Amino acid sequence: MLNLILFGPPGSGKGTQAEKLIDKYNLKHISTGNLLRSEVSAQTQLGIEAKKFMDAGELVPDEVVIGMISNALDEHSNSVKGFIFDGFPRTVAQAEALDKLLTEKSLSISKVLSLHVSEDELVDRLLKRAKDSGRADDNEETIRNRMKVYREKTSVVADYYADQVKLADIVGEGSIEDISASICKQIDA
Numbered sequence: 682m683l684n685l686i687l688f689g690p691p692g693s694g695k696g697t698q699a700e701k702l703i704d705k706y707n708l709k710h711i712s713t714g715n716l717l718r719s720e721v722s723a724q725t726q727l728g729i730e731a732k733k734f735m736d737a738g739e740l741v742p743d744e745v746v747i748g749m750i751s752n753a754l755d756e757h758s759n760s761v762k763g764f765i766f767d768g769f770p771r772t773v774a775q776a777e778a779l780d781k782l783l784t785e786k787s788l789s790i791s792k793v794l795s796l797h798v799s800e801d802e803l804v805d806r807l808l809k810r811a812k813d814s815g816r817a818d819d820n821e822e823t824i825r826n827r828m829k830v831y832r833e834k835t836s837v838v839a840d841y842y843a844d845q846v847k848l849a850d851i852v853g854e855g856s857i858e859d860i861s862a863s864i865c866k867q868i869d870a
């Protein structure tokens with residue numbers, strides 16, 4: 682199985698690039714952001730609790746997102762050629778939990794594709810997306826807080842995978858097609 686993580690700060694293009702990879706490699710896309718937004722739309726108890734964190738640009742508690750990932754793995758691991766994790770893991774505790782869940786299924790992460798984009802470009806992209814997305818990060822204050830949370834809690838996850846020699850750095854600025862080609866080159870290497 683090919684199990685990939687698309688890693689990077691908010692707005693670095695994880696969702697955009699995941700869409701390009703799912704058909705090419707026949708993978709199941711698991712985005713914790715999308716799963717959480719579905720819960721918010723359906724006004725489930727989980728969604729109502731998660732919304733408070735999402736609106737503030739904070740991370741939803743680890744146990745909530747780990748539970749969602751565990752359910753998704755149980756649902757799909759016999760029916761797909763692999764997974765693309767997008768927006769997960771975002772803390773070292775989540776990365777450790779993912780390794781544990783995968784090991785229980787005799788699976789492992791194949792590669793972590795880390796997208797690098799400057800903060801000014803990220804803010805610019807997210808403000809543009811906010812105009813018609815209805816996303817919670819529709820103002821510069823929330824977006825800047827998401828960047829801060831990324832620097833403080835999420836960026837260390839790259840070191841976790843570098844230690845496992847699974848991290849591949851990708852230039853995340855430029856055309857979507859060129860970035861996709863760089864990602865595919867890393868996957869096929």
Ligand code: AP5
Pocket residue numbers: 689690691692693694695696697698713714715717734735736738739740741742743746767768769770771775806807809810827853854855856857860
């Ligand atoms: P989530 O939805 O996961 O946010 P994210 O990971 O930051 O992802 P985004 O969708 O904001 O950005 P992206 O990197 O996917 O970029 P995209 O392709 O959309 O999470 C939302 C919230 O949920 C979090 O704040 C948190 O509260 C909670 N959450 C989620 N997962 C969690 C977890 N594991 N633990 C705890 N809490 C969690 O692109 C962005 C824009 O840029 C788009 O408009 C796109 O068209 C454009 N774009 C893409 N590529 C390019 C390019 N090359 N050039 C120009 N524009 C581009």
